[in-house]
Amino acid sequence: MTFQHEINVTWGDCDPAKIVYTGRIPNFALDAINAFWEHHLDGDGWYQFEMDRKVGTPFVHMSLDFRHPITPRHKLLCEVVPTRLGETSIEFRVIGRQDGKDCFEGRFVNVFTDAIAFKKRTAPDDIRALIEPMIES
Amino acid sequence: MTFQHEINVTWGDCDPAKIVYTGRIPNFALDAINAFWEHHLDGDGWYQFEMDRKVGTPFVHMSLDFRHPITPRHKLLCEVVPTRLGETSIEFRVIGRQDGKDCFEGRFVNVFTDAIAFKKRTAPDDIRALIEPMIES
Amino acid sequence: MTFQHEINVTWGDCDPAKIVYTGRIPNFALDAINAFWEHHLDGDGWYQFEMDRKVGTPFVHMSLDFRHPITPRHKLLCEVVPTRLGETSIEFRVIGRQDGKDCFEGRFVNVFTDAIAFKKRTAPDDIRALIEPMIES
Amino acid sequence: MTFQHEINVTWGDCDPAKIVYTGRIPNFALDAINAFWEHHLDGDGWYQFEMDRKVGTPFVHMSLDFRHPITPRHKLLCEVVPTRLGETSIEFRVIGRQDGKDCFEGRFVNVFTDAIAFKKRTAPDDIRALIEPMIES
Numbered sequence: 001m002t003f004q005h006e007i008n009v010t011w012g013d014c015d016p017a018k019i020v021y022t023g024r025i026p027n028f029a030l031d032a033i034n035a036f037w038e039h040h041l042d043g044d045g046w047y048q049f050e051m052d053r054k055v056g057t058p059f060v061h062m063s064l065d066f067r068h069p070i071t072p073r074h075k076l077l078c079e080v081v082p083t084r085l086g087e088t089s090i091e092f093r094v095i096g097r098q099d100g101k102d103c104f105e106g107r108f109v110n111v112f113t114d115a116i117a118f119k120k121r122t123a124p125d126d127i128r129a130l131i132e133p134m135i136e137s
Numbered sequence: 138m139t140f141q142h143e144i145n146v147t148w149g150d151c152d153p154a155k156i157v158y159t160g161r162i163p164n165f166a167l168d169a170i171n172a173f174w175e176h177h178l179d180g181d182g183w184y185q186f187e188m189d190r191k192v193g194t195p196f197v198h199m200s201l202d203f204r205h206p207i208t209p210r211h212k213l214l215c216e217v218v219p220t221r222l223g224e225t226s227i228e229f230r231v232i233g234r235q236d237g238k239d240c241f242e243g244r245f246v247n248v249f250t251d252a253i254a255f256k257k258r259t260a261p262d263d264i265r266a267l268i269e270p271m272i273e274s
Numbered sequence: 275m276t277f278q279h280e281i282n283v284t285w286g287d288c289d290p291a292k293i294v295y296t297g298r299i300p301n302f303a304l305d306a307i308n309a310f311w312e313h314h315l316d317g318d319g320w321y322q323f324e325m326d327r328k329v330g331t332p333f334v335h336m337s338l339d340f341r342h343p344i345t346p347r348h349k350l351l352c353e354v355v356p357t358r359l360g361e362t363s364i365e366f367r368v369i370g371r372q373d374g375k376d377c378f379e380g381r382f383v384n385v386f387t388d389a390i391a392f393k394k395r396t397a398p399d400d401i402r403a404l405i406e407p408m409i410e411s
Numbered sequence: 412m413t414f415q416h417e418i419n420v421t422w423g424d425c426d427p428a429k430i431v432y433t434g435r436i437p438n439f440a441l442d443a444i445n446a447f448w449e450h451h452l453d454g455d456g457w458y459q460f461e462m463d464r465k466v467g468t469p470f471v472h473m474s475l476d477f478r479h480p481i482t483p484r485h486k487l488l489c490e491v492v493p494t495r496l497g498e499t500s501i502e503f504r505v506i507g508r509q510d511g512k513d514c515f516e517g518r519f520v521n522v523f524t525d526a527i528a529f530k531k532r533t534a535p536d537d538i539r540a541l542i543e544p545m546i547e548s
Binding site: 016017019022023026027030047050051056058059060061062063064065066067069115 | 427428430433434437438441458461462467469470471472473474475476477478480526
């Protein structure tokens with residue numbers, strides 16, 4: 001079962017073209033990735049990673065293709081799938097769908113860091129154990 | 138039963154003080170008011186007001202007291218209550234609570250406008266009928 | 275000479291009513307207050323307060339009256355004036371003007387805290403010395 | 412002379428890792444592209460494109476590599492260069508630099524649309540004339 005995060009798109013997300021402003025969309029995708037972690041790690045998202053686990057998750061890459069305008073007419077369902085787990089990094093694919101249409105597809109890569117030293121580190125063991133069986137390409 | 142809108146506070150809402158940035162909080166309250174409309178009007182929020190009903194809802198006032206920091210540790214429950222319905226305006230009280238504590242309390246006033254003419258108008262009849270029995274002060 | 279901060283209002287700040295979204299406006303005012311500090315304290319804004327001076331500045335109140343829609347047609351000039359300096363708090367008035375019209379007027383109050391202990395503290399001496407002669411009511 | 416847009420990075424742009432939140436960075440780049448248009452077209456950005464010229468500019472792609480954290484310690488200088496002009500689309504490269512370091516490099520593609528019909532159209536003539544001599548790859 002692929003994880004989906006539902007976003008309630010609103011008036012304030014839209015620009016005068018009456019569709020969601022481009023700059024909002026990466027934020028939707030990031031919210032979905034954070035929700036993926038919260039779902040699988042008992043409520044722990046990036047905030048708890050940093051504060052409790054002292055693990056930072058800075059992004060090194062994102063790319064998005066925008067296929068269809070997003071509006072407040074329908075919920076936006078963001079599917080999140082881990083597509084690669086390296087020694088010190090993880091890649092996600094996020095697809096945002098609305099009313100049966102693919103609105104955007106994105107690829108997001110973050111590294112893991114020691115949040116105190118601000119240095120790269122290997123993926124934490126419980127995260128590796130969780131993610132490895134989920135990888136899809 | 139008072140309407141409550143749940144907000145999933147995240148990492149990206151927080152500033153280096155590790156609490157939600159002040160500038161995000163009015164946005165949470167506005168999202169809650171929009172969700173109040175969606176809940177009571179069959180999914181219609183400000184977007185549908187403007188596009189389908191040709192009713193604009195520009196805000197003329199907001200005030201907020203911030204009582205307790207907000208963090209991603211708990212959901213933020215935003216209670217929305219209409220507190221006044223004038224000829225051409227409506228006032229809401231929004232209280233944001235987290236972990237049993239009042240985090241903020243705000244007062245928000247918008248007028249109703251003809252979205253085409255961008256002129257003030259009276260509150261639409263179905264909105265008046267809906268809101269009048271709910272008014273609390 | 276009253277401090278003014280210029281904001282370049284853009285497409286992404288606007289909603290489908292073709293004017294700036296309400297939720298953006300408190301952010302403009304906060305940016306202007308931060309710019310006030312940067313201007314008067316040799317580049318130090320809230321970030322440097324927290325990181326270098328270990329002084330936090332959490333807000334306890336904001337109120338805004340929205341008088342005129344804001345658009346990308348003109349620069350938004352935000353005048354920032356300190357209106358009260360208490361033992362542990364400061365109040366600002368921010369007026370946003372565009373094309374000669376007052377678009378919003380707001381009042382913002384923050385307290386000073388020890389950023390490590392997250393406890394209220396008195397206003398730092400150099401800030402008190404700077405602000406006292408500027409107070410207008 | 413390559414166009415540069417200066418961004419005043421602030422406290423509210425940063426997350427608890429004390430650096431700019433990933434989700435803010437595409438917004439900085441979009442602000443820089445909009446400023447590029449305003450600079451070269453006598454103040455006309457996307458808002459004026461839509462409202463006055465009836466030309467829409469929806470984005471179909473963005474990709475960003477994040478090379479160095481961004482903080483409020485320095486201004487962020489965003490260099491904007493058009494790298495391709497197709498029949499109905501334009502591609503920009505945006506490089507964000509701070510304190511002499513490349514912080515991010517991004518590629519952004521938007522199409523041109525008839526804003527009324529919401530259909531693709533060719534690039535407007537004055538835009539084609541302006542952009543063609545600037546193309547760098």
